Amino acid sequence: MAAHILTITLNPTVDYCMTAPGIEPGLKLRCTEPQIDPGGGGINVARAIRLLGGQATALVAIGASTGANLLQLLALEGVPTVAFQGPGETRQSMSVIDQETGSQYRFVMPGPVWQDHDVPRALASVDQAARGDTLVVLSGSQPPGVAKDFPSILSDHVAGKGSRLIVDTSGPALFHLAEQPRESLYVLRMNGEEGEELAGRPLATRADTAAFARELIDKGVARIVVVARGADGSVMATKDGAWHGVSPPAPIISKVGAGDSFVGAFTYHLSQNAPVEDCLRWGVAAASAATMTEATRLCDPEVTEQQHRDCVVSQL
Numbered sequence: 517m518a519a520h521i522l523t524i525t526l527n528p529t530v531d532y533c534m535t536a537p538g539i540e541p542g543l544k545l546r547c548t549e550p551q552i553d554p555g556g557g558g559i560n561v562a563r564a565i566r567l568l569g570g571q572a573t574a575l576v577a578i579g580a581s582t583g584a585n586l587l588q589l590l591a592l593e594g595v596p597t598v599a600f601q602g603p604g605e606t607r608q609s610m611s612v613i614d615q616e617t618g619s620q621y622r623f624v625m626p627g628p629v630w631q632d633h634d635v636p637r638a639l640a641s642v643d644q645a646a647r648g649d650t651l652v653v654l655s656g657s658q659p660p661g662v663a664k665d666f667p668s669i670l671s672d673h674v675a676g677k678g679s680r681l682i683v684d685t686s687g688p689a690l691f692h693l694a695e696q697p698r699e700s701l702y703v704l705r706m707n708g709e710e711g712e713e714l715a716g717r718p719l720a721t722r723a724d725t726a727a728f729a730r731e732l733i734d735k736g737v738a739r740i741v742v743v744a745r746g747a748d749g750s751v752m753a754t755k756d757g758a759w760h761g762v763s764p765p766a767p768i769i770s771k772v773g774a775g776d777s778f779v780g781a782f783t784y785h786l787s788q789n790a791p792v793e794d795c796l797r798w799g800v801a802a803a804s805a806a807t808m809t810e811a812t813r814l815c816d817p818e819v820t821e822q823q824h825r826d827c828v829v830s831q832l
């Protein structure tokens with residue numbers, strides 16, 4: 517039986533994406549009509565899974581009128597959503613492409629500050645939404661005010677429900693997961709820079725990345741550890757071994773959403789009980805597909821299939 521997938525977004529956003537004829541200070545920059553998308557890590561993971569033919573429920577903290585707007589956008593996209601009351605007003609973000617240079621400027625706001633009583637509300641919503649064998653995905657920035665041990669607490673909660681947690685995070689929350697391991701965490705995924713920051717050393721070769729991923733496995737940080745290597749794909753370690761997966765080089769159009777596409781494809785195939793090496797192959801393929809599509813687009817399903825056929829996975 518396939519597992520359910522529940523993605524969690526504590527700090528969602530309504531994304532406005534547009535172009536301007538040339539970006540200069542002091543002028544009124546007359547932009548094109550914006551493309552408006554629901555965004556934030558977990559939401560993008562759920563959208564990627566939907567694009568790939570699966571279904572994930574997005575659990576989102578929402579606030580005030582932008583929160584209501586976000587729910588409408590998710591409904592229009594056909595992403596099943598469970599909302600709970602978060603603090604303040606859901607944030608917005610804006611990305612503007614300069615038509616002259618093609619450079620993209622991304623303006624991202626911090627989001628409302630969480631108070632102590634907001635975290636138990638989030639955990640209670642997870643408890644309600646995660647039933648039986650659910651793959652729960654936590655992706656995206658932690659809202660201001662949420663303590664660094666939130667993913668660890670969530671991991672124990674989810675395991676207590678008989679479900680499994682997949683975390684893609686950075687900064688203090690990532691360090692905390694690595695420094696105070698919980699047996700309950702199923703997958704920990706990070707990109708290359710996050711990996712080097714956590715390792716405290718450069719991870720120049722695939723062998724370096726694999727050695728670091730194995731260290732995390734040996735410390736009991738998670739059952740599966742994935743560390744990306746930029747254009748050189750991703751390395752995955754479990755107690756049974758380590759693998760590297762890479763797609764053939766392709767022209768990069770926009771890297772936005774590549775990490776969430778990786779997590780979406782990886783989780784979707786885990787939910788179908790595919791072997792972990794094949795989940796890695798799908799994740800690498802979807803990340804690569806996302807880099808081949810324009811700004812806000814996630815992984816195109818046909819490009820992902822093609823990349824999956826061409827992706828090379830080898831044991832390290």
Ligand SMILES: Nc1ncnc2c1ncn2[C@@H]1O[C@H](COP(=O)(O)OP(=O)(O)O)[C@@H](O)[C@H]1O
Nearest residue numbers: 707744745746747749773774775776778803804
């Ligand atoms: N040319 C490339 N440069 C950087 N990342 C790439 C490239 N091609 C594929 N990728 C993959 O895209 C993903 C980017 O992940 P991440 O940095 O977490 O993205 P995000 O910006 O969405 O958080 C990684 O899995 C990485 O291996």
Ligand SMILES: [Mg+2]
Nearest residue numbers: 684707775776
């Ligand atoms: Mg990322």
